[in-house]
Amino acid sequence: xxxxxxxxxxxxxxxxxxxxxxxxxxxxxxxxxxxxxxxxxxxxxxxxxxxxxxxxxxxxxxxxxxxxxxxxxxxxxxxxxxxxxxxxxxxxxxxxxxxxxxxxxxxxxxxxxxxxxxxxxxxxxxxxxxxxxxxxxxxxxxxxxxxxxxxxxxxxxxxxxxxxxxxxxxxxxxxxxxxxxxxxxxxxxxxxxxxxxxxxxxxxxxxxxxxxxxxxxxxxxxxxxxxxxxxxxxxxxxxxxxxxxxxxxxxxxxxxxxxxxxxxxx
Numbered sequence: 491x492x493x494x495x496x497x498x499x500x501x502x503x504x505x506x507x508x509x510x511x512x513x514x515x516x517x518x519x520x521x522x523x524x525x526x527x528x529x530x531x532x533x534x535x536x537x538x539x540x541x542x543x544x545x546x547x548x549x550x551x552x553x554x555x556x557x558x559x560x561x562x563x564x565x566x567x568x569x570x571x572x573x574x575x576x577x578x579x580x581x582x583x584x585x586x587x588x589x590x591x592x593x594x595x596x597x598x599x600x601x602x603x604x605x606x607x608x609x610x611x612x613x614x615x616x617x618x619x620x621x622x623x624x625x626x627x628x629x630x631x632x633x634x635x636x637x638x639x640x641x642x643x644x645x646x647x648x649x650x651x652x653x654x655x656x657x658x659x660x661x662x663x664x665x666x667x668x669x670x671x672x673x674x675x676x677x678x679x680x681x682x683x684x685x686x687x688x689x690x691x692x693x694x695x696x697x698x699x700x701x702x703x704x705x706x707x708x709x710x711x712x713x714x715x716x717x718x719x720x721x722x723x724x725x726x727x728x729x730x731x732x733x734x735x736x737x738x739x740x741x742x743x744x745x746x747x748x749x750x751x752x753x754x755x756x
Contacts, residue, residue: 491518491519491520492519492520493519493520493732493736493737493738494516494519494520494521494576494732494735494736495519495520495521496520497520497521497522497575497576497735498521498522498524498567498568498571498572498573498574498575498576499513499516499521499522499523499524499574499575499576499577499578499735500524500526500563500564500567500574500576500577500578500619500623501513501516501523501524501525501526501578501580502526502527502552502554502563502578502579502580502581502615502619503526503527503554503580503581503582504523504524504525504526504527504533504536504578504580505525505526505527505528505529505532505533505536505549506527506532506536506689506690507686507688507689507690507691507692507724508580508638508683508686508689508724508727508728509525509527509578509580509581509724510525510536510724511723511724511725511726511727511728512578512580512638512724512727512728512731512732513525513536513540513547513728514539514540514543514724514725514728515725515728515729515731515732516576516578516728516731516732516735517540517543517545517546517547518543518545518732519732519736521545521575521576521735522545522546522547522548522571523540523545523546523547523548524547524548524549524550524563524566524567524570524571525537525547525548525549525550526549526550526551526552526554526563526581526619527549527551527552527581528551528552528553530549530551533549533551534549536549537549546571548567548570548571550562550563550566550567554579554581554582554583554614554615554616554618554619555583555584555611555614555615555618556618557618557622560618560619560621560622560623561622563619563622563623564619564622564623564625564626567623567626568626573626573629573630574623574626574627574630574633575627575630575632575633575634576633576634576635576636576735577619577620577623577627577633577634577635577636578635578636578638578731578735579615579616579617579619579620579635579636579637579638580638581615582612582615583608583611583612583613583614583615584608584611584612585690585691585694586694587604587607587608587611588608588612588652588653589691589694589701589702589706590604591702591703591705591706592604593605593608593652594649594650594652594653594702594703594706595649595703595705596648596649596705597651600651600652605651605652605655608652608656609652609655609656609659612656613656613659613660613663616637616639616660617660617663620635620637620667624671624676627674627676628674628676631674631675632674632675632676633675633676633677634676634677634678634679634734634735634736634739635664635667635671635676635677635678635679636678636679636680636681636731636734636735637660637661637664637678637679637680637681638680638681638683638727638731639656639657639660639661639680639681639682639683640653640657640682640683640684641657641682641683641684641748641750641753641754642654642657642658643656643657643658643659643660643661643682644657644658644661644682644746644748644754644756645754647709649705649706649709657682660680661680661682661746664678664679664680664744664746665678665744668743668744669744672743672744677734677739677740677742677743678743678744679734679739679742679743679744679745679746679747680745680746680747681727681730681731681734681746681747681748681749682746682747682748682750683722683727683748683749683750684713684717684722684750684751684753684754685710685713685714685717685721685722686721686722686723686724686726686727687721687722687723687724688723688724689724695707695710696710713753716753717750717751717752717753718751718752718753719751719752720751721751722749722750722751726749727749730747730749734747
């Protein structure tokens with residue numbers, strides 16, 4: 491369980507949902523974990539849990555769409571803890587907009603200008619933290635980058651033009667980056683998720699303040715009914731990310747894993 495002892499990890503969107511589950515699994519394996527997000531209040535609750543388990547954990551506020559914020563995140567992490575070994579690009583750019591019926595819906599009805607803006611924002615949100623941390627990974631002489639994105643980038647799903655475009659593009663980009671960085675022993679892999687309970691996406695669909703379309707809700711209900719191994723919790727995704735972050739996957743780069751409980755098979 492100490493496979494990440496001595497490693498320093500950044501997790502964007504680590505103040506809740508999937509990111510919190512990832513941070514907890516990295517910490518459980520001995521990593522120092524720096525979570526990032528826009529809410530110091532949410533971060534405080536997560537830090538309390540991580541520290542109560544004996545982990546070294548910290549928070550640096552930032553918006554993943556801001557180059558300056560992500561450079562500050564990387565610089566402060568490296569300054570406080572001596573370097574960076576792991577970057578988990580988990581946070582999205584504008585998830586509320588991505589769920590709106592004008593963006594997520596039948597192709598004939600969506601607003602393509604809004605779709606293009608969501609694609610750009612969400613792609614930037616994944617790439618900026620990695621680029622900002624890259625100089626410190628290079629100084630280490632090795633490292634692990636894990637992109638967390640949607641299974642919609644691998645499986646054509648009606649109503650998901652925007653998701654398919656940015657997640658599919660990110661998967662391909664991760665392979666380009668993996669090829670570029672392989673000689674520096676920096677591994678780059680993708681984790682593609684579908685419905686995950688106890689996450690913002692779950693609350694957006696099933697919470698009391700749900701505003702998603704009926705089509706969106708029915709898609710989620712169909713996915714839940716069709717997962718042979720059940721619906722994932724954030725910790726389930728965290729375990730896959732922790733594997734990719736550790737030397738247990740030292741010979742794996744440019745890969746895309748889909749922990750979808752048997753819903754999709756590749």
